[in-house]
Structures are given as C-alpha cells and as structure tokens.
Amino acid sequence: MTEVKVDRKIDIRGDVCPYTFVKSKLAIEELKSGQVLEIILDHDPAVENVPRSMEADGHKVLGVKKIGKKEWQILVRKA
Amino acid sequence: MIFKDAVGATETNVDLQIATVKNLITALVEKFGQQFGEKIIDPKTRELRRYINVFVNGKDIRNLQGFETRLKEGDEVALIPAIAGGSDFLGFTQDQIVRYSRQLILKEVGGMGQRKLMASKILIIGAGGLGSPAALYLAAAGVGKMGIIDSDKVDLSNLQRQIIHSTKAIGKAKARSAKDSILALNPEVDVVVFEERFEPENALDVIKGWDFVVDGSDNFPTKFLVNDACVLKGIPFSHAGVLRFVGMTTTIIPHKGPCYRCLIKEAPPPGVVPTCQEAGVLGTVPGVMGTIQASEAIKFIIGSGDLLVGRVLYFDALGMKFDQFELRRNPKCPSCGDRPLIKDLSQVDYGTVCRVRSR
Numbered sequence: 403m404t405e406v407k408v409d410r411k412i413d414i415r416g417d418v419c420p421y422t423f424v425k426s427k428l429a430i431e432e433l434k435s436g437q438v439l440e441i442i443l444d445h446d447p448a449v450e451n452v453p454r455s456m457e458a459d460g461h462k463v464l465g466v467k468k469i470g471k472k473e474w475q476i477l478v479r480k481a
Numbered sequence: 482m483i484f485k486d487a488v489g490a491t492e493t494n495v496d497l498q499i500a501t502v503k504n505l506i507t508a509l510v511e512k513f514g515q516q517f518g519e520k521i522i523d524p525k526t527r528e529l530r531r532y533i534n535v536f537v538n539g540k541d542i543r544n545l546q547g548f549e550t551r552l553k554e555g556d557e558v559a560l561i562p563a564i565a566g567g568s569d570f571l572g573f574t575q576d577q578i579v580r581y582s583r584q585l586i587l588k589e590v591g592g593m594g595q596r597k598l599m600a601s602k603i604l605i606i607g608a609g610g611l612g613s614p615a616a617l618y619l620a621a622a623g624v625g626k627m628g629i630i631d632s633d634k635v636d637l638s639n640l641q642r643q644i645i646h647s648t649k650a651i652g653k654a655k656a657r658s659a660k661d662s663i664l665a666l667n668p669e670v671d672v673v674v675f676e677e678r679f680e681p682e683n684a685l686d687v688i689k690g691w692d693f694v695v696d697g698s699d700n701f702p703t704k705f706l707v708n709d710a711c712v713l714k715g716i717p718f719s720h721a722g723v724l725r726f727v728g729m730t731t732t733i734i735p736h737k738g739p740c741y742r743c744l745i746k747e748a749p750p751p752g753v754v755p756t757c758q759e760a761g762v763l764g765t766v767p768g769v770m771g772t773i774q775a776s777e778a779i780k781f782i783i784g785s786g787d788l789l790v791g792r793v794l795y796f797d798a799l800g801m802k803f804d805q806f807e808l809r810r811n812p813k814c815p816s817c818g819d820r821p822l823i824k825d826l827s828q829v830d831y832g833t834v835c836r837v838r839s840r
Contacts, residue, residue, distance in 0.1 A: 412570075424582045428571050428592040459588065471525070 406464055406477055409437035415444040415473065422448035423455045426478070430461060433480045438464065441476040449474050502535060503548040505558055521560060533560055572596065580667075581623055594783035595623060599669075601782045604628040604691040606679050606707055608659035610757075610767030611721050611774060612697030613645035618775035619695075620663040620670045624782075627663065630675035630687055631655040642764030679703055681826040684710040693781050694718035695774045699757060701748030705835035708733065708741035709823050712816045717781055719774040719789075724755070726763050726799040728770035731789050731808060732777045738790035739810040740817040748835045766798050 412429045414422055422443050430439045441452060453463040453476055460481040467475045499505050506529070510518035518524075521533055529535070535542045536559045542550045552558065570578060571592060584590045590598075603624050605612045608631040619627060633655045635646045643655075650658035656674040663672050675687060679698065688694060688710050696707040696718055704720065711718045712735045720741050721730035733740050773794065780786045795804045815822040815837045822837045823829060829837055 420582060420586070421578060424578055424585050425570055427586055428573070428578075431591050431593065432571065471523075 406438055408440040408477070409433055411440040411442070413442045415442060417443065417448075418445045419448050419451050422452050426452050426456065426476075427459070430456070430478060430480050435480055437480050439478045439480065441478065442469075443474055443476070444470075444472045446472075449476075452476055453478070499552055501548065501552060502537065502542055502550045502558065505552060506535075506548075535560055577623070577669075584622065589785035590783055594785065597782050597784070598623045598779065599625045602626040602628070602690065602692050603778055603782075604630070604688060604694045605659075605697055606630050606694060606703070607697035607699060608643070608645060608655040609633075609639065609697055609699055610642040610723065610762065610764065611771035612659070612695065613643045614768050614771035615695045615697060615775040615778070616659055616663055617645055617666060618772060619778060620667045622775075622779055623667065624670060624778075626671040626673065628673040628675065628687075628691060629656045629659045629663075630677065630679050631659070632676060632678040642762065642767050644764075644768070679706065681706060681829070681831055684826060685714065688714055688716055691716060693778045695771075695778055696720050697771060697774070701754075702831040702833075702835055704741065705748060705829070706826070706831050709816050709826060709829060711735060712740050712742075712821075713823070713826070719777045721767075721770040721774050723762050723767045723770055724757060725760055726766060726797060728766045728796045728798075729793055730770050730773050730777075730796075731793045732781075734781075734788065734790050736817060739808045740814060742816040743811040743814045744793065744808055746815070748833070750834055763798055766796070769796055769798070 410429060410433055412425060414425050417425060422445055426439070426441050433439060443449070443452065449466060453466055456463055456478045462479040462481065464477040464479055469475045499508060506521065510522065521530055522528065523530055537545060537550055537552065538557055542548065573592070573595070578585065581595055585592065585595055601624050603619055603626070605616045605627065608616065608629050612629070612631070616627065616629065631654070635650045635653050635655055635658050637651055639646060640648065645662045646655065646658045647662070650661070654676050656676050660672040660674050663670055677683060679687060684706055694707065694711055694716055696704060698704055698707060704722065707718060708720070711733065715735045717732070717734045719730065719732050721728060731741070731744070777788055780788060791808050793806045793808050795806065810817065812819045829835055
C-alpha cells in the first residue's frame with residue numbers, strides 16, 4: 403500500500419454519509435482509468451460504505467488503513 | 482485584532498493582550514467554549530488538529546514561526562479547515578453537493594452531468610399543465626437558466642393541473658407566478674420571464690440561444706409554430722399533447738430524426754379535435770407527460786440514454802398503459818424534408834390549420 407502512487411487526494415474529514423461517497427465519486431470521476439485516489443475520512447460508517455460503493459461502481463479498493471485515532475485512509479484505483 | 486472563521490461569516494474583534502498565535506487560540510477556546518475548542522484542538526494531544534491551517538495576514542504559520550508567530554495590533558488571523566463545509570469541492574459548494582447528491586451519484590449524471598445541467602439553458606413554452614411539472618423538475622435538477630413564456634394570468638380553473646401556481650397567485654401573470662415557484666424551489670436558477678404570446682412575430686427571437694425547448698402549449702397553432710421555429714433554428718425540443726385521459730409525446734432533434742410535421746402535416750380544422758377546455762383533462766395526465774418532457778430535456782443536456790426521437794410515446798391513464806409508435810422522417814415534410822417549403826415563418830398561416838401558404 404505504501405508503494406502506490408497517489409494521483410489525487412481528498413480530505414473529507416468532517417463529512418458524513420452519503421456525502422463521503424458523493425465526494426469520493428466526484429473526485430474519482432476526475433481521474434483517468436488506472437489512476438489512484440486517496441481518501442482521508444473520519445466518519446466511522448464511511449470506512450465500510452465508501453469502499454463498498456466504490457467497488458459497486460467497478461473501481462478497485464487497494465486498501466483501507468487506520469492512520470489516526472479516528473482517521474482512515476482509503477486508496478482506490480479507478481476502473 | 483480581528484479573528485475570522487473559515488468562511489469569513491463571523492468576525493470577532495479580540496481585544497486581549499495576545500502575543501502569539503498560541504495565546505490567541507487559547508483565548509478563542511476560552512471565549513467560544515469547549516465545543517469550539519475541540520473542533521480545532523485535539524483534546525488528547527492538546528495540539529491543533531492536523532487538518533486546520535492557520536494563516537496570519539494570509540500567510541501560513543508553518544512558513545512563519547508556527548504557534549510562536551508573534552501577533553501585533555491589526556493582524557488578521559484565519560483558521561481554515563482543509564476541505565470542509567463552506568468551501569468548494571471540485572467546483573461544487575457544499576449546498577450543491579447536498580442538494581444534488583441523489584443525482585450526483587448516478588453514473589450517467591455525476592459531476593460532469595451536473596456541471597452540464599448547471600450550464601444549460603432551457604425554454605418552457607407555456608406555464609400550464611405540461612410546463613408546470615417540467616419547469617419544477619428542471620429547476621430541482623439544477624438547470625442553470627430557464628425561460629418561461631406565457632401571456633395568461635393564473636385562473637382558479639388552472640389549479641387542478643397547473644401545479645406550479647398556487648391559490649394565492651390567482652390573477653398574477655403565469656410566467657411570473659412560475660418564476661416565483663421555481664425560485665422558491667431552487668434559488669440558484671436564473672429565470673427569464675416572457676409575459677407574451679409565442680407568436681410568428683416573436684418566435685425566432687424568443688427561441689434564440691436556448692439549448693432545449695419544452696413545448697407545453699395547449700393549442701395546435703402554437704405546437705406547429707414551435708416545431709417550425711425549432712426546426713428552422715436547429716433547436717431540439719420536446720413535444721407533448723394531452724386530452725381527457727391520454728397524452729402523447731415525442732422528442733425532436735431537427736434534421737436528426739422526424740419532426741412534428743412528419744407526424745401531422747397540418748392541424749385538424751377547428752372543432753374536429755376538442756380542446757381540454759371543451760373535453761376536460763385529468764390533472765395527472767399533463768403531470769406525467771410534462772415530467773417525461775423534463776426527463777428528455779435532462780437526458781439531452783447530460784448526453785445520456787435514448788431520447789424519444791423517431792418514437793411517439795402514448796399514455797392512457799384510464800387503461801393505465803404506455804404504447805409507443807415508430808415515427809419516420811418524411812422526406813417530403815414541409816418543415817424538415819429534403820426540400821423544405823418552410824424557410825420563413827411568414828409562409829405558414831398559423832391562424833387555423835397551420836397550412837403552408839401556396840405560392
């Protein structure tokens with residue numbers, strides 16, 4: 403996971419579902435196929451919801467990592 | 482010293498003996514309380530949250546002396562969270578993300594489709610039974626600019642189906658009443674009002690510059706005029722008509738499919754087909770058809786799906802069924818045919834059966 407080159411990062415700490423997913427989706431839309439989006443969030447349910455929704459859209463979730471007390475990093479490769 | 486919050490909505494003059502940024506934050510937490518404090522200071526580490534940036538006179542304190550940056554009289558201090566409420570996210574405000582969230586997550590809409598909608602210009606001809614739902618749904622979807630043309634005033638007998646108007650709007654110009662409702666629903670829409678009839682004399686001026694037209698008119702002369710004007714100017718439009726329990730609709734992309742005159746060459750003589758005024762109409766019928774027209778307008782703007790081009794959709798509310806019929810372009814169509822007769826709206830007599838005048 404540390405080897406992955408991130409093409410775009412969004413920090414959506416403070417956002418709750420479903421806006422975590424809405425923003426993740428808006429951000430990944432801007433990328434080209436194969437590029438990687440890094441999402442930083444702190445809303446607990448989103449840690450499961452965002453990766454699930456991203457996979458439902460066909461993208462590849464490269465990893466979900468806890469990086470702080472309440473903070474998570476999600477890496478997604480665009481389909 | 483002036484302290485501004487993230488969006489500059491509140492300004493506070495902090496009149497304290499403050500020497501550094503650290504002193505200021507301590508003073509702010511005292512002034513605004515624990516809840517505010519926890520937003521900016523992590524209670525466990527006692528440090529500023531990592532996603533908050535502090536600027537002194539527009540300069541990031543990381544490039545100054547950090548928390549020990551000295552402050553003097555007149556300095557402006559701003560605490561800005563990384564990307565959060567208030568600020569723009571990829572060109573959308575937080576309110577827009579929330580308002581349009583249910584369609585932003587549709588793959589066929591997304592951010593790109595929403596930006597297209599917000600940049601689009603749609604004209605609604607007639608703020609009646611068809612125009613009411615069409616205008617409301619288009620406003621709700623975030624169409625950037627909307628034109629409403631109608632010369633009538635709101636009448637009590639309209640309210641059974643013309644849901645954009647309210648009882649207290651009776652007597653008011655329909656175009657203005659529609660504008661009020663649109664803005665109440667979505668103040669972001671730029672609404673242009675035409676308090677006039679759509680006539681051969683103004684038709685080309687009125688339709689100029691719009692990306693898509695929704696024909697919500699209630700009479701044959703206007704429907705033929707909308708068709709001929711849009712075909713002449715190459716403006717895509719949605720046609721619909723309703724009577725009693727039935728409605729029909731089709732979408733016309735001039736020269737890329739058939740037009741309304743390919744379906745009906747000229748209007749039936751007066752009295753042959755009754756009007757809604759004579760024959761009645763169930764309010765939900767224009768509701769369904771106008772909503773379909775709005776769906777077509779949205780699909781055209783975002784460039785997704787199959788439009789009702791070359792197809793006539795027929796709705797029967799009593800039998801509760803939809804049927805569709807194929808419609809082909811008529812090479813001899815006076816409006817969109819290979820050698821169109823209508824090169825100028827003055828060639829058509831829109832007074833009765835909308836026939837092209839013989840020369």
